[in-house]
Amino acid sequence: MRMGLTGLCILFVLTSCGNMQYREPARETFLAMDTFMTFTVYGENAEEALAEAKEQVLGLEKLWSVTDTESEIYAVNHSEGRPVEISRATEELVAFALKMAAETDGALEPTIYPVLTAWGFTTGEYRIPSEEALAALLGRTGYEKAVLTEGGICLPEGMMLDLGAVGKGYAGDLLAELLAEEGVTSALLDIGGNIQAIGRKPDGTEWKVGLRAPYSDAVFGSLMVSDAAVVTSGAYERYFTGEDGKQYGHIIDPDTGYPVENGLLSVTVAAREGKLCDALSTALYVMGAEKAVNFWRERQDFDMILVTEDERVLLTEGIEERFSLDKAYQDWTKEVIKVGQRE
Numbered sequence: 047m048r049m050g051l052t053g054l055c056i057l058f059v060l061t062s063c064g065n066m067q068y069r070e071p072a073r074e075t076f077l078a079m080d081t082f083m084t085f086t087v088y089g090e091n092a093e094e095a096l097a098e099a100k101e102q103v104l105g106l107e108k109l110w111s112v113t114d115t116e117s118e119i120y121a122v123n124h125s126e127g128r129p130v131e132i133s134r135a136t137e138e139l140v141a142f143a144l145k146m147a148a149e150t151d152g153a154l155e156p157t158i159y160p161v162l163t164a165w166g167f168t169t170g171e172y173r174i175p176s177e178e179a180l181a182a183l184l185g186r187t188g189y190e191k192a193v194l195t196e197g198g199i200c201l202p203e204g205m206m207l208d209l210g211a212v213g214k215g216y217a218g219d220l221l222a223e224l225l226a227e228e229g230v231t232s233a234l235l236d237i238g239g240n241i242q243a244i245g246r247k248p249d250g251t252e253w254k255v256g257l258r259a260p261y262s263d264a265v266f267g268s269l270m271v272s273d274a275a276v277v278t279s280g281a282y283e284r285y286f287t288g289e290d291g292k293q294y295g296h297i298i299d300p301d302t303g304y305p306v307e308n309g310l311l312s313v314t315v316a317a318r319e320g321k322l323c324d325a326l327s328t329a330l331y332v333m334g335a336e337k338a339v340n341f342w343r344e345r346q347d348f349d350m351i352l353v354t355e356d357e358r359v360l361l362t363e364g365i366e367e368r369f370s371l372d373k374a375y376q377d378w379t380k381e382v383i384k385v386g387q388r389e
């Protein structure tokens with residue numbers, strides 16, 4: 047799967063040592079799914095649980111990589127219209143991605159890969175495709191055309207799946223489940239910038255997740271969470287500057303085939319499930335602020351923080367108390383989105 051090389055949109059996690067009666071955590075940073083991951087696990091069984099979690103994520107990468115010729119997604123993408131057998135984990139992920147594509151009215155488009163390739167985001171050989179090329183490639187996208195059967199999938203010839211926008215989030219959920227089974231009650235997983243928090247810090251307080259300011263290494267604010275995922279999408283994670291001097295980001299508007307450009311710099315979603323956060327952070331980024339706010343009002347099964355080009359931070363009322371703007375960013379305008387209010 048094509049994952050953000052610099053997916054570390056959430057730059058760091060501030061963890062205080064807390065109560066010294068607790069043992070040092072097990073911690074490991076490694077490369078998987080085309081990004082860096084850091085797992086921090088507390089408790090008696092920490093080392094073993096961490097090793098199992100790492101093994102699991104490497105196993106999922108093997109299933110979902112778009113480039114690994116042995117992966118299930120590679121087999122699907124080179125099936126030339128024939129049905130392909132897939133494992134339970136892949137089936138669930140694809141089913142979820144297709145469901146979210148429908149619920150977001152195609153803002154999340156798991157079949158966008160041919161278009162992404164034309165822009166060079168899959169190889170790093172960036173270019174601006176012609177309008178004609180994009181129009182032709184858009185004909186090879188459309189989540190409605192993927193047919194999922196029990197244990198298998200059939201994708202029309204020329205179409206390709208890219209689970210890059212949801213895979214890390216889904217992996218976070220599976221890892222949280224695994225760690226719980228291992229008896230872990232306190233852990234923090236940084237899955238290439240996706241944060242999955244298991245329980246609370248060993249001292250009983252919540253985790254403080256730092257949110258990275260777009261196009262910067264600084265942190266503009268932080269969010270307190272427990273038993274939750276926090277996921278950010280933004281063009282600044284991967285982009286190139288075209289010969290026309292414009293910046294083109296890696297999240298594509300499936301209606302036009304062009305990188306999203308709608309006044310949003312980043313979207314952070316917080317909810318219990320990593321897969322929901324991941325799918326929505328990408329989809330809401332595609333939708334833009336106004337549609338994203340309406341979408342939230344209709345569903346309210348997640349919280350979000352939107353950062354706009356004109357330095358506004360829009361956050362849903364559920365996390366108002368949990369979010370704080372960093373000192374250096376006090377001049378940004380904070381606006382709370384409420385259920386009842388209408389603009």
Ligand code: ADP
Pocket residue numbers: 048049050051053153154155156158162208209210211212238239278279280283296297298299300324327328332
């Ligand atoms: P990241 O994985 O970089 O942290 P996202 O979760 O937002 O960030 O996923 C972005 C990735 O999803 C892109 O790199 C690309 O592989 C894929 N993608 C781009 N546009 C879309 C889209 N509209 N719908 C679904 N996937 C997309």
Ligand code: MG
Pocket residue numbers: 210211212279323324325326327328
């Ligand atoms: Mg995403």
